[in-house]
Amino acid sequence: MSYSKRVSLLMGMDSFIVLFSIFIGYYILNPYFNIYTLQMLIISSLTLLVSHHVFAFIYHLYHKAWEYASVGELVAIVKAVTFSVGTAAIVQLLVNGDIYIRVLFITWLLHMCLIGGTRFSWRMVRGRFIKPGIEKEGALIVGAGSAGTMLVRQLLRNNESELKPIAFVDDDIAKQKLQIYGVTVLGKTENISEIVDKNRIDHIIIAIPSLNKLEIQKIYQECSKTKAQVKIMPMIEDIITGKVSVNQFRDVQVEDLLGRDPVELDVQGISKKLTGKTILVTGAGGSIGSEICRQVSKFKPQKILLLGHGENSIYSIDIELRNRYRDEFEIIPIIADIQDRQRIFDLMDKYRPDVVYHAAAHKHVPLMEYNPKEAVKNNVIGTKNVAEAADTFSVSNFVLISSDKAVNPTNVMGSTKRIAEMVIQELDKHSQTKFVAVRFGNVLGSRGSVIPLFKKQIQSGGPVTVTHPEMTRYFMTIPEASRLVMQAGTLARGGEIFVLDMGEPVKIVDLAKNLIQLSGYTEEEIGIRFSGIRPGEKMFEELLGENEVHNEAIFPKIFIGKSVAVDYSSVQTLIENHTSYDTEYIKNYVIGLANKNEELLVKSAN
Structure with missing residues (x-):
């Protein structure tokens, strides 16, 4: 009409x-x-x-x-x-x-x-009386608060929705047995499995946006006892601002189960370092580098320099930032190799950045075992080039993105990252630039993470390959890691190794099981196969060596490791002579150097 x-x-x-x-x-x-x-x-x-x-x-x-x-x-x-x-x-x-x-x-x-x-x-x-033409599936709503009632109201109004709210669960005793829009609160979250079985429920929707990560984990454990699909309602802020509608649910993700509650950043302190300044990010096309670019952009720098070796990845982050911040600050994409010393010095001289986030590195452990010279060239010499250029042209802060694999390393990748830390610690002794390193563990969703690999294996019908049933790792989300890297950069006095609180270590096999279930399969359907520990891998990772431990947190979730004396002459020997060493020699040398293991150094020399 x-x-x-x-x-x-x-x-x-x-x-x-x-x-x-x-x-x-x-x-x-x-x-x-x-x-x-x-x-x-x-x-x-x-x-x-x-x-x-x-x-x-x-x-x-x-x-x-x-x-x-x-x-x-x-x-x-x-x-x-x-x-x-x-x-x-x-x-x-x-x-x-x-x-x-x-x-x-x-x-x-x-x-x-x-x-x-x-x-x-x-x-x-x-x-x-006007019935929709589609058959609706039953939904259990977790949370009878404002978000849950908003969701139920929307589902009842929308005849085109495929879901029909059957019941609520809520841990508030006062709400038990109450009806909201004709939908009854049938129990608490601990009763989810029983309620789903009795009421033929096909979907469970978690409608408590204020939940912290531990609470989501607890609820998901109850939901996982059922065969119902589990979804999460979007954030209320996103609904209010129109980014999503009430009934645009998303799947529960591994990040929800492994992540932690976000820490409140010192926004004012970060703004002083970044707002109106020129910021250089190396490895800007990578998982961590690109996220640092996104986080930095929120603080409205004067310029952001996106430096990377891969043109496609730099193009992607360049386009993304231009679409969002085109008229707010200058975005300069730079294709360059950090191993090209003259190119790096020319760029540093031309743009004179105030802050450098050095995320460019080779990070794949097994690959670097087969290519130790490339690991040294990129992770050690490349870092030295960028750091010395920063020193020469008076960069205020230089932040090296390091790894938990740099602690007591048993592999080439971790060893070269530890040696890169040594390089900047040595430079810091006589430089006005504040050089610091930030260590953290595996990042969920990054290119080198097991998550993308597991997802591909599940999509192809399995099995999911896990190296060892007892293998554990620390995990952190990309945005959380990037934000804490920026925060650590503001705390720099020079020479520190900052360590991010990674929470509790997670068994890789548990991660695989969660991902299989989140994908809508059972472990029996997909299967898990143990392939054995790969070259250079450790069963457990550490964030600080025994002689580096410092118990005091300098900021929530950020700890500072004690500086350790470094014999820099051995580092110079490696840098000057690496091209003449064979693969096995370099492998023993860098691991021995990173661990200050004289026996390995002697063995490599012989």
């Missing part, structure tokens, strides 16, 4: 109701009281008719979608009817010197019942 026809229909219906109400009021009372003269009846009727339409337009009674009517629409009806009857009363007083209170009260009462009844009847008819 067109808008004009809809308004005409509603106005005609209301006109009939207004006249019907006042005449009925007149005929009910007239036998017992001397009410209106015919002239006063006509004047009152016309006044009521005109005033009703005026107030109906003021309160938008002809513009509302009555199939979604609620308390707000009822309030609008009360106001329109009350003011129109009040106007009729004023006219009666002016014309006749008296107000016919009894007849106007009956008129108001009939007016309210009929106007409200006709409007709300459409919602009832639509909700109860």
Whole structure:
């Protein structure tokens, strides 16, 4: 129905109701009281008719979608009817010197019942008798708070939704057995499995946006006892700002189960370092580098330099940032190899960055075991090039992205990252630039993470390959790691090795099991195969060596390791002679050097 026809229909219906109400009021009372003269009846009727339409337009009674009517629409009806009857009363007083209170009260009462009844009847008819053409699946809503009730209301209104809310669960004792929009709170989160089995529920929707990570883990453990699909409702802020709708759920992700609650950053401190400054990010196309670029961009630098060796990855982050921040600051994509010393010095001289985040590195452990010379060239010599250029051109802060594999390393990758730490610690001794390193463990979703590999294996039907049933690792989300890297950079006094609190270590096999379940499969369907520890891998990772441990947190989730004396002459020997060493020699040398293991150094020399 067109808008004009809809308004005409509603106005005609209301006109009939207004006249019907006042005449009925007149005929009910007239036998017992001397009410209106015919002239006063006509004047009152016309006044009521005109005033009703005026107030109906003021309160938008002809513009509302009555199939979604609620308390707000009822309030609008009360106001329109009350003011129109009040106007009729004023006219009666002016014309006749008296107000016919009894007849106007009956008129108001009939007016309210009929106007409200006709409007709300459409919602009832639509909700109860106009059935959708799709068969709906039952949904259990976890959380009977504002978000959960908003969700249920939306699902009940939307006939095109494939979900029908069956029940709530909520740990609030006061809400037990209560009904919200006709949906009952049947129990607590500990009763999820029982409620799902009894009520033929196919979907569980977690509708508590304020949940912390530990609480999500606890709820998911209960949900995992069922065969129902588990979803999470979007954040209330995203709904309010229009980014997503209430019923746009997302799957529970591994990050939800392994991540931690975000730490509050020192925004003012970070702003002083970044706002209005020139920031260089090496490895800007990588998982960590690109996320650092995104986080830095929020602080409105003057320029951000995106330096990387791979043109496709630099192109992607360049386009992403330009689409979002095109008119706010200058974005400069740079294709360069950190091993090209002259190129790095030329760039540093040209742009004179204030802060450098050095994320460029070879990070794949088994690959670097086969290519130790490349690991040395990129992770050690490349870092030395960028760091010395930063020193030469007076960069304020230099932040090296390091790894937990740099602690007591048993592999080439970890050893070269530890040696890179040695390089910047040595430079810091005689430089005005504040050189620091930030260590953290595996990053969920990064290119080198097991998550993408596991997902591909699950998509292809399995099995998921895990090296060893006892293999454990620390995990952190990419945004959390990047934010803490920026925070650590503001805390730098020079020479520190900052260590991010990675929480509790996680068994890789448990991670695989969670991912299989989140993908909608059982362990029996996909399977897990143990492939054995690969070259250079450790069973457990550490974040600090015994002689580096410092128990005091300098900032929430950021610890500072004690500086360790370094024999830099051995590092210089490696840098100067690495091209003449064979693969096995370099492998023993870098591991021995990183661990200060004289036996390995002697063995490599022989």
